[in-house]
Amino acid sequence: MTERLSDAARDAVLGPLLASGWEMVEGRDAITKTYKFDSFVDAFGWMTRAALWAEKWNHHPEWSNVYNRVEVVLTTHDVDGVSSLDAKLARKMDTL
Numbered sequence: 013m014t015e016r017l018s019d020a021a022r023d024a025v026l027g028p029l030l031a032s033g034w035e036m037v038e039g040r041d042a043i044t045k046t047y048k049f050d051s052f053v054d055a056f057g058w059m060t061r062a063a064l065w066a067e068k069w070n071h072h073p074e075w076s077n078v079y080n081r082v083e084v085v086l087t088t089h090d091v092d093g094v095s096s097l098d099a100k101l102a103r104k105m106d107t108l
């Protein structure tokens with residue numbers, strides 16, 4: 013069962029992400045990052061790879077793409093907040 017990250021877990025789980033370009037979204041329990049690529053094809057290729065992981069893990073981003081930028085928001089709708097699944101997908105996105 014997925015749960016919202018506890019206060020105790022947040023430092024350990026979110027700390028490294030917040031140090032690598034992820035930010036908390038103002039006014040909701042979610043994390044966000046904007047990726048910038050060299051081209052639309054690079055951006056969309058990255059989205060395609062990320063989408064396959066999201067589908068594999070049944071955990072899906074809120075995101076939008078304009079040309080070479082992809083704005084990502086991760087939160088867990090089932091628990092109305094950030095869970096370990098968001099951190100897992102964020103870490104994967106950073107490696108793709």
Ligand SMILES: C[C@H](O)[C@H](O)[C@H]1CNC2=NC(N)=NC(=O)C2=N1
Pocket residue numbers: 070071072073087088089090091
């Ligand atoms: C029914 C389905 O398994 C759920 O709605 C899944 C799908 N993908 C999801 N993605 C995200 N980000 N949060 C969820 O709570 C979620 N739930």
